Amino acid sequence: MSSPRILVVDDEPDLRELLEITLLKMGLDVDSAATVREARALLGQKAYALVLTDMRLPDGLGLELVREVAANHKSTPIAVITAYGSAENAVVALKAGAFDYVSKPVVLDDLRAMVRSALKLSDPAAQPADAPGGTSRLIGASPAMQALRAQIARLARSQAPIAINGESGSGKELAAREIHAQSARAGKPFVAVNCGAIPEALMEAEFFGYRKGAFTGANDERDGFFQAANGGTLMLDEVADLPLAMQVKLLRAIQERRVRKIGATAEEPVDVRIISATHKDLAKCVENGSFRQDLFYRLNVIELTLPPLRERLDDLPLLVDAILARLAGPGGARLGPGVLDALRSYAFPGNVRELENVLERALAFADDGVIETGDLLLKGAKIGDAAVVPQPVAAAPVAPVRVAAPEEESGAVPEAAAPPPASAQPPSADALPSNLPDYLSQVERDIILRALNQTQFNRTQAASLLGISVRQLRYQMQKLDIHAPEP
Numbered sequence: 253m254s255s256p257r258i259l260v261v262d263d264e265p266d267l268r269e270l271l272e273i274t275l276l277k278m279g280l281d282v283d284s285a286a287t288v289r290e291a292r293a294l295l296g297q298k299a300y301a302l303v304l305t306d307m308r309l310p311d312g313l314g315l316e317l318v319r320e321v322a323a324n325h326k327s328t329p330i331a332v333i334t335a336y337g338s339a340e341n342a343v344v345a346l347k348a349g350a351f352d353y354v355s356k357p358v359v360l361d362d363l364r365a366m367v368r369s370a371l372k373l374s375d376p377a378a379q380p381a382d383a384p385g386g387t388s389r390l391i392g393a394s395p396a397m398q399a400l401r402a403q404i405a406r407l408a409r410s411q412a413p414i415a416i417n418g419e420s421g422s423g424k425e426l427a428a429r430e431i432h433a434q435s436a437r438a439g440k441p442f443v444a445v446n447c448g449a450i451p452e453a454l455m456e457a458e459f460f461g462y463r464k465g466a467f468t469g470a471n472d473e474r475d476g477f478f479q480a481a482n483g484g485t486l487m488l489d490e491v492a493d494l495p496l497a498m499q500v501k502l503l504r505a506i507q508e509r510r511v512r513k514i515g516a517t518a519e520e521p522v523d524v525r526i527i528s529a530t531h532k533d534l535a536k537c538v539e540n541g542s543f544r545q546d547l548f549y550r551l552n553v554i555e556l557t558l559p560p561l562r563e564r565l566d567d568l569p570l571l572v573d574a575i576l577a578r579l580a581g582p583g584g585a586r587l588g589p590g591v592l593d594a595l596r597s598y599a600f601p602g603n604v605r606e607l608e609n610v611l612e613r614a615l616a617f618a619d620d621g622v623i624e625t626g627d628l629l630l631k632g633a634k635i636g637d638a639a640v641v642p643q644p645v646a647a648a649p650v651a652p653v654r655v656a657a658p659e660e661e662s663g664a665v666p667e668a669a670a671p672p673p674a675s676a677q678p679p680s681a682d683a684l685p686s687n688l689p690d691y692l693s694q695v696e697r698d699i700i701l702r703a704l705n706q707t708q709f710n711r712t713q714a715a716s717l718l719g720i721s722v723r724q725l726r727y728q729m730q731k732l733d734i735h736a737p738e739p
């Protein structure tokens with residue numbers, strides 16, 4: 253079988269030769285072109301597993317080739333070589349459809365890693381099981397979902413940063429996981445970080461890691477999120493909540509593709525694809541000065557917007573079936589007459605996550621697994637209401653990082669509740685608690701339980717009452733051993 257063939261387009265003979273030798277040593281076949289014209293001619297004659305082009309060529313721009321290859325040779329990834337410090341060029345190329353970029357001076361390890369990723373894309377044997385056409389985690393057959401899945405399949409082929417927008421519970425994290433699963437990075441970690449959940453003082457250590465002895469309590473060397481996601485995908489959830497000082501450091505890490513552990517003298521290379529998500533309007537955050545424009549520009553290379561559930565209600569039957577099968581096993585639960593219509597007329601401000609919660613609670617009330625309209629306990633937020641208020645913004649520092657598989661994110665809480673610790677008993681009027689953390693946990697537990705009881709254990713509504721996100725509530729419930737009542 254012949255080796256994959258790479259086209260190198262560069263007018264600098266020295267660099268071209270270096271690239272050629274490196275690629276040949278990787279066992280690849282290489283063709284070279286010094287101009288846009290020569291490159292076009294070769295592209296017309298042969299199929300390439302990767303095109304690698306300089307941005308400035310004597311008779312035009314590498315960007316023209318990016319656009320042409322993206323339009324006419326869809327299965328061929330094209331990467332650009334950008335001049336040192338010209339991050340803007342990289343962003344423009346990625347937006348135009350480039351698969352990835354390497355900066356000059358070219359670091360050969362980076363180049364090899366990039367080439368290997370590109371080759372996985374054109375090698376059918378290396379395609380992950382969830383490749384386009386396979387099963388998708390994103391359920392729904394509406395035109396909006398079909399378009400979303402097609403867009404995800406396209407985006408999975410590139411290394412460009414993606415910014416996912418959408419209301420809370422609309423599936424942003426699920427979409428990010430799907431992109432990762434369909435990409436050449438599928439075999440490497442997917443790390444989701446809730447930026448709003450990390451105390452500011454710990455952020456640098458959490459993102460970049462630290463060396464032993466870097467600060468009091470640093471008893472061992474530790475990797476940060478970037479190193480943990482190396483080779484894979486790092487999802488920055490609630491990215492608008494990053495403090496400005498951290499935004500600067502993050503921008504640098506993303507641009508340089510290098511991080512320095514706290515206490516280390518040298519930087520280390522990291523290869524992560526960044527996917528960011530927020531339900532805030534990031535452009536507005538830039539306008540009001542709470543988000544840096546340069547980081548916004550860097551993260552927002554490609555935008556992916558998730559439609560709210562109320563705009564794709566045709567997906568309800570499929571979603572309901574899938575959720576009920578997960579909650580009660582196949583055929584274990586079904587909807588009684590009129591239930592689907594009732595769901596259709598509800599606006600779901602908490603989107604699919606709210607649907608999951610509504611069904612989970614309804615199932616607890618249902619007889620013989622048949623959910624009736626009365627079991628739904630839908631309150632307010634009807635379709636057509638003037639303002640459907642999406643879920644509130646994350647506030648408290650919880651659940652900073654998730655590397656779990658999506659199946660583990662089902663929202664189910666663990667069995668068996670533990671009694672509150674004795675040290676958590678409230679002190680008398682002027683006595684101090686003997687254990688402050690336990691005491692505060694107990695207070696928090698009481699408040700959360702009150703909110704849950706008020707809402708018949710509807711987590712979406714309880715979170716809304718408490719001004720926290722559902723994910724935060726779920727995390728606190730697990731941490732504090734709070735469980736939904738047995739049916």
Ligand SMILES: Nc1ncnc2c1ncn2[C@@H]1O[C@H](COP(=O)(O)OP(=O)(O)OP(=O)(O)O)[C@@H](O)[C@H]1O
Pocket residue numbers: 389390391392418419420421422423424425426427489531604605608658661662663721722723
């Ligand atoms: N299209 C879908 N098909 C199946 N399940 C979905 C879909 N969209 C969302 N979900 C489910 O809804 C829940 C919420 O999804 P996810 O966590 O991805 O939302 P999110 O937009 O990231 O929420 P948040 O803004 O609160 O972080 C998850 O349990 C997820 O599996």
